[in-house]
Amino acid sequence: MNSFQTLGKLGEGAYSIVHKAKRLIDGEMYALKKVKLANLSDKEKQNALNEVRILASIKNQYVISYKEAFFDEGENCLG
Secondary structure: OOOEEEEEEEEEOOOEEEEEEEEOOOOOEEEEEEEEOOOOOHHHHHHHHHHHHHHHHOOOOOOOOOOOOOEEOOOOEEO
16 A cells, blocks of 8 residues: 555445555556455455456446556455
């Protein structure tokens, strides 16, 4: 997560928080979803990974494109 500067919270769900973030490499703005893995069951962790796969597979002119996913060991979260 060191390559992003979070600028504020956009929304929150039961297992995750979405932040407005600026990627330091290119200065572009992104929605950065952080899924906290510490309190999730194995099934919930699998669902989070499936969501990443589905989002990565969507290619449509009317949907903002998915960029990347990563695991942050320091925060124990999927980003």
